Amino acid sequence: MNWLSKMFSSSIGQKFIMSITGLFLISFLVVHCFLNALIFLNDGGRVFNMGAKFMSTNPVIRIVEIVLFAGLLLHIIRAFILMNLNNKSRPIKYAVTNGKANSKWYSRSMGLLGTLLLLFLIIHLRHFWVPTKIALFSGNEHNSFEELKEIFSNPIFVAIYELGVISLFYHLMHGFQSAFQTLGLNHSKYTPFIQTCGKLYSFIIPFIFALMPLAIFMGFIK
Amino acid sequence: MSGNMNITLKVWRQKNSNAKGELAEYKVGDVSPDMSFLEMFDVLNERLVSENNEPIAFDHDCREGICGMCSMFINGRPHGPKEGITTCQLHMRSFKDGDTIVVEPWRAQAFPVIKDLIVDRTAFDRIIAAGGYISVNTGNAQDANNIAISKDNADEAFAAAACIGCGACVAACKNASAMLFVSAKVSQLALLPQGQPEKQTRVLSMVAQMDAEGFGACTNTGACEAECPKGISLKNIARMNREYLGAQLCSEKM
Ligand code: HEM
Ligand code: SF4
Numbered sequence: 239m240n241w242l243s244k245m246f247s248s249s250i251g252q253k254f255i256m257s258i259t260g261l262f263l264i265s266f267l268v269v270h271c272f273l274n275a276l277i278f279l280n281d282g283g284r285v286f287n288m289g290a291k292f293m294s295t296n297p298v299i300r301i302v303e304i305v306l307f308a309g310l311l312l313h314i315i316r317a318f319i320l321m322n323l324n325n326k327s328r329p330i331k332y333a334v335t336n337g338k339a340n341s342k343w344y345s346r347s348m349g350l351l352g353t354l355l356l357l358f359l360i361i362h363l364r365h366f367w368v369p370t371k372i373a374l375f376s377g378n379e380h381n382s383f384e385e386l387k388e389i390f391s392n393p394i395f396v397a398i399y400e401l402g403v404i405s406l407f408y409h410l411m412h413g414f415q416s417a418f419q420t421l422g423l424n425h426s427k428y429t430p431f432i433q434t435c436g437k438l439y440s441f442i443i444p445f446i447f448a449l450m451p452l453a454i455f456m457g458f459i460k
Numbered sequence: 461m462s463g464n465m466n467i468t469l470k471v472w473r474q475k476n477s478n479a480k481g482e483l484a485e486y487k488v489g490d491v492s493p494d495m496s497f498l499e500m501f502d503v504l505n506e507r508l509v510s511e512n513n514e515p516i517a518f519d520h521d522c523r524e525g526i527c528g529m530c531s532m533f534i535n536g537r538p539h540g541p542k543e544g545i546t547t548c549q550l551h552m553r554s555f556k557d558g559d560t561i562v563v564e565p566w567r568a569q570a571f572p573v574i575k576d577l578i579v580d581r582t583a584f585d586r587i588i589a590a591g592g593y594i595s596v597n598t599g600n601a602q603d604a605n606n607i608a609i610s611k612d613n614a615d616e617a618f619a620a621a622a623c624i625g626c627g628a629c630v631a632a633c634k635n636a637s638a639m640l641f642v643s644a645k646v647s648q649l650a651l652l653p654q655g656q657p658e659k660q661t662r663v664l665s666m667v668a669q670m671d672a673e674g675f676g677a678c679t680n681t682g683a684c685e686a687e688c689p690k691g692i693s694l695k696n697i698a699r700m701n702r703e704y705l706g707a708q709l710c711s712e713k714m
């Protein structure tokens with residue numbers, strides 16, 4: 239297995255891991271977004287809670303959840319290893335740089351945007367995932383919808399979630415198409431299509447997420 | 461050649477690879493807009509010599525945009541404000557009278573400063589030596605066009621082969637990554653029949669050497685492509701990623 243460890247410790251292999259885990263997180267976000275969008279049915283959380291219950295009790299989803307956390311951890315750990323490697327590659331910085339002349343700021347700020355996402359994720363998991371787990375293990379009834387309404391009655395939390403969503407938008411504006419380039423998928427026929435998909439995805443998914451705390455805070459969701 | 465521009469230069473001065481350098485300020489008067497950037501340095505250096513001061517050391521050779529020696533990081537960009545050219549092809553008409561211009565050496569762990577603006581780019585040579593060649597038998601040269609090559613492949617290989625090894629891609633990259641350079645060198649051979657026998661070992665060895673030299677990884681920001689004087693495309697990086705991952709997964713090398 240010497241070749242495997244060589245591959246995954248090479249610069250290209252490390253980016254391969256970022257790309258695969260990133261694309262996996264992208265596919266997760268689609269499911270996550272549409273299940274949460276059930277609150278827009280505005281039925282007092284009936285269907286939303288059914289979805290939440292299914293996701294927290296179904297055995298197949300349990301396994302998917304473990305894979306998801308493993309993927310997320312791998313993405314985060316690799317991200318910090320790469321950030322360190324990339325930082326060490328230029329020990330003495332330039333006095334003057336003109337980055338905007340040759341690249342987008344968010345493509346140069348993936349580490350910063352990712353770190354903001356990580357901070358957001360910690361708060362987010364603490365808000366929803368931890369209480370669900372506690373309820374599950376102690377056998378108590380748990381109403382995710384009521385919890386949602388309570389948390390988003392606090393404007394500070396609404397602001398934190400909107401910031402998280404903006405970080406996600408920019409992370410994906412670069413990350414989506416970058417993941418395909420990392421895998422070696424760059425072709426005159428398909429790359430323009432991938433780039434358009436990336437922009438649409440980066441806008442639509444975070445936009446729907448962004449509406450949720452706002453809609454609840456403004457009292458549209460009862 | 462003299463003119464009417466007055467320029468303030470802030471140039472990186474460093475005695476040797478161990479010394480601590482700093483930006484030093486120079487006023488250069490009577491600059492002609494038709495001078496190349498390097499000629500303006502020549503004028504300044506002649507003055508420094510006549511004043512018994514150490515001239516500014518900078519790399520240059522062909523002064524016609526083909527050798528890749530003239531590495532200068534000018535106002536935050538490799539080879540200055542214009543696209544698709546090297547420093548020797550940059551002229552003072554691209555600046556305004558009274559401008560302050562900051563000139564630094566390429567900055568990368570793998571490109572240590574030798575003196576002032578001169579950096580050691582032999583890391584690139586070692587990457588080429590690791591696999592950027594084809595092994596051929598000696599003897600009479602084969603007839604030209606003996607091996608049929610499709611026009612598309614020939615064009616793409618030729619475009620990749622335009623890389624002059626200047627290192628602007630490394631200098632521009634926020635990670636000081638050499639992916640554009642290495643991918644151009646991998647591609648120019650991977651696209652041609654002569655490159656096929658050593659295709660897998662080549663990409664494995666060259667990437668291993670690239671990593672060992674201390675270049676960063678690729679974040680796909682595209683800064684390299686935008687700053688490359690020879691228009692080397694990011695497609696080459698994708699090709700190298702494919703070649704590398706494919707070679708790791710499929711070659712018999714353990
Ligand atoms: C739901 C959350 C996330 C998604 C969907 C996501 C997605 C992606 C994608 C698709 C890429 C591009 C991979 C490539 O260029 O091959 C990427 C890159 C990156 N991600 Fe994330 N990511 C997420 C969370 C995070 C977190 C929490 C961090 C924490 C530090 C992070 C740090 C990074 C970094 C640093 C890169 C750039 C790596 C490089 O190109 O050098 N990401 N992400
Ligand atoms: S790829 Fe372009 S910028 Fe990089 S060394 Fe070659 S010619 Fe210079």
Ligand code: FES
Pocket residue numbers: 519520521522523524525526527528529530546547548549
């Ligand atoms: S001196 Fe040869 S390219 Fe500029």
